[in-house]
Amino acid sequence: MKRSTVVEVRPALHLIAAIIRWLSLTYLPPLIASFYYRESFWPFLIPMILAVIIGFVGERLTRSPKELGIREGFLVVALAWLSIAAFGALPYIFSNVNLINAYFESMSGFTTTGATILNDIAEQPRSLLLWRQFTQWLGGMGIIVLAVAILPKLSVGGRQLMEAEAPGPQVDKLYPRIYQTARTLWLLYVGLTVVEFAIFKMLGMSFYDSLGHALTNVATGGFSPEPRSIEAFGPAIQWVVIVFMVIAGTNFILLYRVISGRFNRLWQDREFHFYLGLIFIAGLTITLLLPGDSWEENIRHGWFQAITMITGTGYASTDFDQWSSTLKMILLTLMFFGGCAGSTTGSIKIVRFVLVIKFLFRELRKAIHPQAVIPIRLGNQVVPENALGGIIGFTVLYFTTFAFGSILILLDAQRVGLDLSVLEGISVAAATLGNVGPAFGIAGPMASYDAFPETSKLLMIFLMWAGRLELFPVLVLLTRGYWRR
Amino acid sequence: MRVIVIGAGEVGTAIAEALYRNNDVVVLERDHARYELLQSLDILVIEGNGSSPKSLLEADVDKANLLIACTNVDEINIVACATSKQLNPNLTTIVRVQDPDYLTNWQEGYLGVDVMVCSELITAKFIAMNLSMPEAKYVNEFAGGKILMTEVKVRRGSQLDNVTITDSRPPSGCNVTSIIRNGQIIIPSGEDVLTSGDLVVSIGKPKAVAEFNRRMTDNTSFQSVAIIGGGRIGFRLARILESKGMAPYLIEADEERSRWLSERLKNTLVLHHDGTDVNFLKQEKIDSVDVVVNVTGTEEKNLLSALLLKRMGVKRVFCRVNQPSHSQAFEMVGVDVAISPRKLIAEEIIRFTRDSGTEAVSMLEEDRAEVLELEIPENSKLSHRLLGDKLFPPGTIVGAILRNDQVIMPQGEDVLLPGDHAIVFAEEDKVKTVEALLNP
Numbered sequence: 001m002k003r004s005t006v007v008e009v010r011p012a013l014h015l016i017a018a019i020i021r022w023l024s025l026t027y028l029p030p031l032i033a034s035f036y037y038r039e040s041f042w043p044f045l046i047p048m049i050l051a052v053i054i055g056f057v058g059e060r061l062t063r064s065p066k067e068l069g070i071r072e073g074f075l076v077v078a079l080a081w082l083s084i085a086a087f088g089a090l091p092y093i094f095s096n097v098n099l100i101n102a103y104f105e106s107m108s109g110f111t112t113t114g115a116t117i118l119n120d121i122a123e124q125p126r127s128l129l130l131w132r133q134f135t136q137w138l139g140g141m142g143i144i145v146l147a148v149a150i151l152p153k154l155s156v157g158g159r160q161l162m163e164a165e166a167p168g169p170q171v172d173k174l175y176p177r178i179y180q181t182a183r184t185l186w187l188l189y190v191g192l193t194v195v196e197f198a199i200f201k202m203l204g205m206s207f208y209d210s211l212g213h214a215l216t217n218v219a220t221g222g223f224s225p226e227p228r229s230i231e232a233f234g235p236a237i238q239w240v241v242i243v244f245m246v247i248a249g250t251n252f253i254l255l256y257r258v259i260s261g262r263f264n265r266l267w268q269d270r271e272f273h274f275y276l277g278l279i280f281i282a283g284l285t286i287t288l289l290l291p292g293d294s295w296e297e298n299i300r301h302g303w304f305q306a307i308t309m310i311t312g313t314g315y316a317s318t319d320f321d322q323w324s325s326t327l328k329m330i331l332l333t334l335m336f337f338g339g340c341a342g343s344t345t346g347s348i349k350i351v352r353f354v355l356v357i358k359f360l361f362r363e364l365r366k367a368i369h370p371q372a373v374i375p376i377r378l379g380n381q382v383v384p385e386n387a388l389g390g391i392i393g394f395t396v397l398y399f400t401t402f403a404f405g406s407i408l409i410l411l412d413a414q415r416v417g418l419d420l421s422v423l424e425g426i427s428v429a430a431a432t433l434g435n436v437g438p439a440f441g442i443a444g445p446m447a448s449y450d451a452f453p454e455t456s457k458l459l460m461i462f463l464m465w466a467g468r469l470e471l472f473p474v475l476v477l478l479t480r481g482y483w484r485r
Numbered sequence: 486m487r488v489i490v491i492g493a494g495e496v497g498t499a500i501a502e503a504l505y506r507n508n509d510v511v512v513l514e515r516d517h518a519r520y521e522l523l524q525s526l527d528i529l530v531i532e533g534n535g536s537s538p539k540s541l542l543e544a545d546v547d548k549a550n551l552l553i554a555c556t557n558v559d560e561i562n563i564v565a566c567a568t569s570k571q572l573n574p575n576l577t578t579i580v581r582v583q584d585p586d587y588l589t590n591w592q593e594g595y596l597g598v599d600v601m602v603c604s605e606l607i608t609a610k611f612i613a614m615n616l617s618m619p620e621a622k623y624v625n626e627f628a629g630g631k632i633l634m635t636e637v638k639v640r641r642g643s644q645l646d647n648v649t650i651t652d653s654r655p656p657s658g659c660n661v662t663s664i665i666r667n668g669q670i671i672i673p674s675g676e677d678v679l680t681s682g683d684l685v686v687s688i689g690k691p692k693a694v695a696e697f698n699r700r701m702t703d704n705t706s707f708q709s710v711a712i713i714g715g716g717r718i719g720f721r722l723a724r725i726l727e728s729k730g731m732a733p734y735l736i737e738a739d740e741e742r743s744r745w746l747s748e749r750l751k752n753t754l755v756l757h758h759d760g761t762d763v764n765f766l767k768q769e770k771i772d773s774v775d776v777v778v779n780v781t782g783t784e785e786k787n788l789l790s791a792l793l794l795k796r797m798g799v800k801r802v803f804c805r806v807n808q809p810s811h812s813q814a815f816e817m818v819g820v821d822v823a824i825s826p827r828k829l830i831a832e833e834i835i836r837f838t839r840d841s842g843t844e845a846v847s848m849l850e851e852d853r854a855e856v857l858e859l860e861i862p863e864n865s866k867l868s869h870r871l872l873g874d875k876l877f878p879p880g881t882i883v884g885a886i887l888r889n890d891q892v893i894m895p896q897g898e899d900v901l902l903p904g905d906h907a908i909v910f911a912e913e914d915k916v917k918t919v920e921a922l923l924n925p
Contacts, residue, residue, distance in 0.1 A: 369769060371758045373743040382748040 005483045012075045014062035019080055019147050021055025023087055024048045029134055030091065034127035040095075043128065047090035071482060073160040074473040077144055081465055084143055085110050088135050095128050100454050107461045109135030110143070111468035112344060114222025114314035114437025115460070117450040121227045126208065129225045133215040139468070140219025140344040141189045141252075142166060149182035158182065164473040167341060167349060172253040185252050188259070189344075192218045196244050203237050217241055220248045220344045222314025222437040229316045229445055235300060238317045242304055246279065249311035249339025270379040271340050271351040275310075278350065282306040282334055289327055309334035312346040314437025314445075321444030328423060328440055335430045336398075346435025346467055348398055352391050355383060359392060397471050398433070405429035405463050412456045418442075428452075432460040433467040487511070487549045488838070491535030491565050492556030493519045495809055496581060496604075499831035500553055501528055504838060506917075511544045535565040538572060547573045553834055555581040563587065566598050579837055581830055585721060600837055604830040609721035611829055612778055612803055615822060616710060616726070621698060622684065622822055625847040627858045627908050628887040633691040634847060634856050634908065636665075637698045641681035644700045651675035653700070658693030660894055662686050662882045662910040663854065670854055670912055672882055686849065688856070688884025688908050690892050709774040711736065713760035713790055714781030715746045718805065718826065722778060723753045734771065736760045738781075761790045763797075772797035780805040780824075791820050854912050856884070859923060863903040866922045873897030878918050881911040 027048040034041040068076065088106035093099065101117045108115045109132055118124060118132075138146070144165040148158035159178045174181045193214050200210035212225045226232040230241055247255065254272060257265045266272065287302030304317040309331045320331060338347025358376045366372055375382045406429040413420035420428075424441030428449075431439040438445035442452075449457070466474040476482050486508045490497050493514035501510050501523065510528040513535045514520070523530050533540025535554060546552065552569045554562035559582040566578040579600040582588060591601040618624045623636040639645055645653045650661055650673050664671045665684040671677065679685065685701060687694050710726060712719045715737030723746075726733045732752045737743045743757035758765045760781065766772055777794045779787035784807050791802040804820040806812050807827070815823035832848055847856040861867050870876050872883060872895050886893040887906040893899065901907060911919050 369754060369756060371756045371765065371769070373740075373747040373755045373757045375744070375748045377751070 006071070007075060007483055008064070008066045008068070008072050009075070010062045010064040011066045011068050012072045012079065014059060014064060015068065015076050015153070016080050016083055017055050017058030017062060018151060018153065019055075019143065020051050020083060020087060021059065022147070022151070023084060024051035024055065026134065026138060027051070027091070027131075030127045030131035033130045034125070037126045039125040039127045041127075043091040043094035044131070046094060047087060050090065051087055070160055073164055074476050074482070077161055077164040077469060077473045078465075078477055080143060080147075081110065081469060085461075085465070088131075091128060091131050095125065100457050101450070104449070104457050104461055105132065106135060107464050108437070109221070109223065110139035111435050111464040112136050112140050112216075112219045112221040112312070112346065113432060113435040113464045113468075114216070115432060115439075115443065115449050115464070116223065116437075117448055117457070119448050119450050121225065126225075130208075130212065132223050133212045133221075133225065136219045136221030136223050137193065137215035140221060140248075141186055145182045146186060148179055149186050165469060167338070167343060167345060167470065172251075172342065174253060174256065184256060188252055188256050189218060192244070192247065196240070199240055200237065203234075203240065205233070205237065213241070217244045217313070217315075218248045218344065220245065220311045220313040220339070220346075220435075222308070222312075224315060227446070230304070231316060231318055231446075235296070238300055238304060241315060241317075242300075242307055245307045245311050245313050245315070246276075248313070249275065249307070249343050249345050251340040251342035252344075253342050254340070268379055271354065274354050275340050275350045278337060279303070279307055279310060282310065282330070286327060286330060289324070289330075291324075305331060306334060309436060310337045310345075311339045311343075312434050312436040314431075316438060316445035319444065319446050321440050321446070325423065328427075332423070332427050332430060332440075335427075335434045335436045336402075338434065348395060348434075351378070352395055354378065355388060355391050356395050359388060394471065397475070401463070401466065401471060402426075402429055402433055405433055405459065408459055409452075409456050412453055412459070416453045418451065418453065428460070429463065432463040435464060435467050486551060486838075487545070488551045488553065489513065489541075489544050489546060489549045489569075491552070491554040491562070493523055493530070494555070494557060495827040496555040496831050496834075497553075498522060499809070499828065500555065500834055500838075501526055503831070503835045508838075511549070513540055513544055534561075536561050536568060538568055541565070541569055541572060546576065549573065549576055551577050551579070551838060553579045553581075553838075555830070555834065557583075559584050559587055563596055563598065567596075570597060579834055581834065583717065585717065602830060602833045604826045605717040606721055607829050607833055608718050608780075608805070608824060608826040609725055612718075612722050612780075612824060613725040613729070615803070616776055616778075617729070618695065618698065623847070623849065625856065627856075627885075628892075628906050630691070631887060631890070631892055632688065632885045632908050633694045634686065634688045634884065635694055635698055636684050636686050636849060637701055639679050639681050639683045639685060640702045643681070643702055645679050646681045647678060649676055649678050653679060653697075655687070655697050656693040658690035658892065658894055659687050659697045660689045660882075660884045661697075662688050662856075662884045665850055665854075668850070670850070670880075672880060684850075686854075686856070686910060688910065689894060690885075710734070710776045710778065711771045711774045712778045712780060714779060714787070714805075715739075715742055715755070716780060716782055718780045719778075720746060720749070722780065723750050727752045734769070734774065736771070761786060761793065763793060766794065766797065772799060774799060776801045776803065778803040782807075784808070784811065788815060788818075788820065791815075792818065795819050795821075852913060854910065855916050857909045857911060857916065857919065859907045859909055859919070861901050861903050861905045861907060862923060864925050865903075866924065867901050867907075868903045870901055871897070872899045872901065876901075877909070877922070878915050880915045881909055881919055884908045884910055 027044040031044040085107040089102040092102035092105055104117050142165050144161050148162050174184055197210050197214035216223045230238055254269050283303035283306040286306050287298045290298040292298050301318045305320050308315050336348055338349045339345035341349045341351045362374050406426040409429055410425040427439035428443050443449050488504055488508045488510050490501050490512045493512050501512055504510050505526050505528050512530045513533050520530055531544050546569050554565045556562055562580045566580050569576055577599050580598045582603050583605055585603050585606045588601055588603040590596055614624050621635040621637050625634045655661055663686045664673050711734040713736045715735050723733050723735050735753045736756045738759050740757055743755050747755040777799045779791045781787055787804045791804045795802050801821045803822045804815055806815055806823045806825050809825040809828040812823040812825055883895045885908045886895050
C-alpha cells in the first residue's frame with residue numbers, strides 16, 4: 001500500500017474523538033439551567049447525545065498502534081479546536097441561529113474573542129446565554145490544557161500539545177509532570193472564578209449575572225449576558241472587573257507562585273512589570289484625553305477601556321465607539337499587545353513586544369560595534385538566540401496576517417456594498433485575530449458582527465482560530481513540508 | 486616548622502625559596518627534570534605524586550605542620566589536601582586553585598581545606614586595584630584597606646620633577662619611604678631630589694597617597710578600560726570593574742566564549758575578535774581608551790597587542806606574563822605593568838606562612854625589598870620603645886602605624902604600643918632582622 005503522507009492522521013483523530021466524548025459533559029450546566037428556567041432542553045440534550053456517540057464511534061474507528069509525534073501534535077490542536085467549535089455551535093443551531101452565525105458565535109466563544117452575531121441578546125433563552133458564557137470559560141485556560149489535566153492517555157505526550165495551545169513562547173513547568181502543571185493551572189483558574197463570583201454576589205449582582213460575568217472575565221472572553229456589557233452595572237462592579245481583567249492577563253504560573261507565598265517573584269518578573277507599565281501609561285493617556293467632566297468617570301472609563309483592549313477581554317464600561325478618532329486609534333493599537341505569556345489573553349503578548357524592542361536596540365548598537373556579542377536579557381535571564389528568532393518571526397507573521405485579513409474584510413465589504421470605514425475594517429481584523437471581540441462602527445461594543453457578509457464571517461472564524469493558537473500550529477498545516485516526508 | 490610543598494612549578498619553587506631558610510621544606514614533584522632547579526636550595530625533594538598517600542607518607546606528612554598544594558591541576562591539589570588531612574588531622578592545608586568556582590565552594594564550607602587561594606581571582610583583584618590608581622606601578626593595601634602602599638614613577642616635567650622631598654611637601658598622611666633609582670634602593674632624607682624615572686614608594690592614608698601620586702605624574706584618573714582576553718582573569722576583572730560602576734570593553738577571540746562572557750557580564754561590551762588586529766582595534770577606538778589590560782593565555786600575544794596599543798596612543802598597558810622572570814623584559818620594552826599570576830599567588834601563600842606577627846607582605850623590585858605589616862606583640866623588643874631610638878636597622882623605615890583603627894604617621898617621638906600594626910619598608914636582607922625584633 002502506498003502512503004500519501006507521513007502524518008499519522010489516525011491517532012490524531014483518535015485523540016480528538018476522545019476529547020469530544022469528554023466534551024459531552026460540558027453541556028450539563030446549560031442543560032440544568034434549561035430545566036431550572038423552564039426553557040427548551042433539546043438544544044443541549046441532542047448535542048450531548050451526539051457528542052457521546054460520535055466520540056465513542058470515532059475512538060473505535062481510529063484505534064491505531066501508532067503514537068503521536070511532533071507533527072501530529074499540531075494537527076491534534078488545530079483540528080481539536082475546529083471540531084470543538086463545531087460541537088459548540090450545535091446549541092445555537094438548535095435555537096434557530098443559522099449555520100455560519102452559529103459557528104462564528106461558538107468559535108468566538110471558545111477562542112475567548114467575544115465578538116457576537118446575536119443582535120437581540122436580551123431575547124435569547126438564559127440557558128443558551130449560559131452556554132455562550134461557559135464556552136469562553138472552557139476556552140480561556142485551554143481545552144487541551146484541560147484534556148492534559150484529566151485524560152490519562154495525555155499524561156505523557158501532553159507537553160507538545162500544551163505548548164502548541166498555550167499563549168506565549170513557552171510553557172513554564174511547575175512540576176516534573178506536565179499533567180500536574182495542567183491540573184494546577186485549571187485549579188487556580190477555577191479558584192479565581194469562584195472568588196470573582198463571590199465578590200459579584202456580595203456587591204449585589206444576581207446569581208445569573210455573577211456567574212455569567214465571572215466565567216467570561218477570568219477567561220478574558222468578554223461575552224456578557226447584558227446587551228450593554230459592563231455599562232449596565234455600577235462603578236464598584238466595574239472596578240472589580242478592572243482588577244480581575246488585570247489578574248487574568250497575568251501569567252498564571254506567576255500567579256500560582258505568588259499565591260503559594262513567593263511574593264518576590266513579582267519583583268523578578270520583567271514581563272509583569274512591562275505589563276503594569278503599559279496599563280498605567282495607556283490608561284493615563286486615555287483618561288487625560290477623555291472629554292467628560294467627572295474625574296472619577298474619566299479614570300474609570302480610561303483604565304477600563306485600556307485594560308479591556310490590552311487583555312483582549314472585550315467588555316465595555318461605556319460605548320467607546322462614540323469616542324474621538326485619536327482615542328479609537330489608541331484602543332486599536334492596544335489590541336495588539338495582549339497580556340502576559342501564560343495568561344488567558346490573546347494577541348502578540350507583552351513579552352514578545354519587549355523582546356522585539358530589545359532586539360531592535362541591539363541592532364542599533366551592533367551598527368556601531370559590528371563585532372560586539374550582545375545577548376538579550378529578560379530580567380536576569382538570557383534569551384536564547386533561536387527563541388528570539390521564533391519570537392520575531394511570530395511578530396512579523398502576526399502583522400502580515402493582520403494586514404491580509406484587513407484587506408480581505410474591506411474588499412468583501414466593498415463587494416457587497418457594506419459601508420465600512422478603513423479604521424472599522426482594520427479594527428475588525430485586529431479584534432478577531434487578537435481575540436479581543438468588539439471593534440468599532442458596526443462591530444462596536446454595543447452592536448454585533450451580524451451585518452458582515454458570510455464570506456467575511458468565515459474569514460473571521462479563521463482569524464479567531466489562528467489567533468488563539470498563535471498562528472504556527474494552524475499555518476504549519478498549510479505548508480507542503482508538513483504533509484510530506 | 487615542617488612544610489610540605491606539592492608541585493615544584495614556578496609557584497612551588499618561589500614558595501620553597503621563600504620558606505627554606507626558616508623551615509624544613511619537603512617538595513613533592515612528579516617531574517624529574519624540575520629537580521635540578523631545586524638543588525641550590527637546602528630542601529628535600531621527593532619524586533612522587535602529591536595526591537597519593539604513599540608519596541605523602543614518604544614525605545613524612547604525619548610529622549608536618551603545613552601542607553601547600555600548588556600544582557597546576559586544581560583537582561590534584563584538592564585531593565592531596567584531603568588525603569593529607571586524613572593522614573594527619575592536625576595539619577594546616579593551603580590549596581592553590583585556578584578555577585574561582587572552587588573558591589566559592591570552599592567559602593561555602595565545602596572541600597575541607599583550611600586556606601584556599603585562587604590565582605586568577607587574586608590576579609584580577611590585583612589588576613583592578615592597580616587600575617583604580619592608574620599612575621601607580623604597584624599598589625597594595627594594608628590594615629584592611631586603611632593604609633595604602635604605592636610605587637609610582639615620577640614623570641618628566643611633572644610638578645615634582647627635580648624637586649627635593651622637603652620641597653615636594655608630601656600631604657600629611659603620606660610618607661615617602663624609599664626611592665628606587667636605576668635599580669638602587671635609596672632610603673631618602675629631605676634633601677634628596679626626585680627626578681623623572683625614579684620609582685617612589687609611599688605609604689600612608691589612601692587619600693593622601695593618591696594626592697601625592699597625582700602631583701608626581703600630573704595624571705587625571707582614567708575613564709575607560711579595555712580587556713583583551715576573556716579567560717578567567719579577564720572575566721573576573723570585568724566583574725570587579727562592573728561592580729565599581731564601570732563599563733569595560735572585553736575582547737575575546739573565541740565565539741563560544743564571547744557568548745558565554747556576554748551572558749554573564751551585563752555592563753561589559755564583549756567584542757568577538759582577535760585582539761592583535763590593528764584595524765579592528767582602530768575601528769573600535771580601542772587606541773583611545775585610557776588603559777588596556779592584556780590577559781590572554783599566550784604571553785607573546787599579550788606582548789604584541791600591548792606594544793601595538795602603546796604605539797597607537799594608549800596611556801597605560803598591563804600585560805600578563807606566565808614566566809615571572811619575563812616581567813622585567815616586558816617592562817623594559819614598554820609594557821607599563823607586567824603581571825605574573827604565579828608570582829602573585831606565591832606572595833599570597835607566603836603571607837600565610839609568615840610568623841604570626843607578620844601579616845601582609847608586598848615584594849618590590851624582584852624581591853629586593855618588602856613591605857611588611859607587623860603586629861606588635863606584648864613584651865617584644867619593639868613595644869613601648871621610641872621610634873627615634875634607632876629601633877629599626879638602617880635600610881628600613883616605618884611607613885605608618887595603625888592604632889585602634891586610627892592611622893598615625895610616625896615621628897621620632899612616637900612610641901610603639903602592643904597591638905599596633907606597623908607598616909614597614911625593608912630591604913630584603915633586613916627582613917630577618919625586622920622579624921626578629923618581634924621576639925622578646
